[in-house]
Amino acid sequence: MSIRTRATAVGLTASILLGGAVALAPAANAVGSSACNIKDAKPGGVWETSTSNVNLRSGPGTNYSSKGQLGKGTDFTYHCTYKTRDGKGLWYYGTVRQGVHKGVKGWVFWQYAHLA
Template sequence: MHIAARVVALTSAVLLTAGGAALAVAPTASAVSRPSQCQYVWNTPHNAKTTAAVNLRTGPSTSYTSIGILSRGTGFTHYCIAYPTGNNWAWGKVTSGANAGKWGWVYYNYLTL
């Protein structure tokens, strides 16, 4: 358990024991959990760039909603891949450009290391 999480847990316990209000804490970026669709997880994240304009999607196929368009050369760090219909999709975080900070799926053929 991270130190920050321990502090939050301890503070919450003290407040509740003392009759204080409940404490709500938003998860940090590092707390984003890997989607269940991941079929292969890299040992270390892969830093890549997009080779063309490509959709960032909520799931690993074109049937999922686009949550942004990544222009050519956008940084994307991917952590796992899925190949639901024989096509590879990478899940990760956008690291540059207008959608920096968003998590989602990108068609793997549009990424280069």
């Protein structure tokens, strides 16, 4: 095998291995509390959804996937808040306390939640 052929084979193998590593990386569209830009002095308060069919999102925005829908009155433990760049919207990050999605962490738009 020539040096050029060997170098190409090594490069191809490295590309395949790196591609496999990227495929195994966690989804980039899942955003946890690291996105919070407002930290409450007292996280842990209980909030609840104020309407039915509220999307529990994987990140703070409608461009993020839904982890499922929460029914009216579903409790969640509040952790922190994300304020949109334009300052017009707030997203609450929390952990669902009851129902089918109990224990799931996600984002709820402020208009669909209030203190329990």
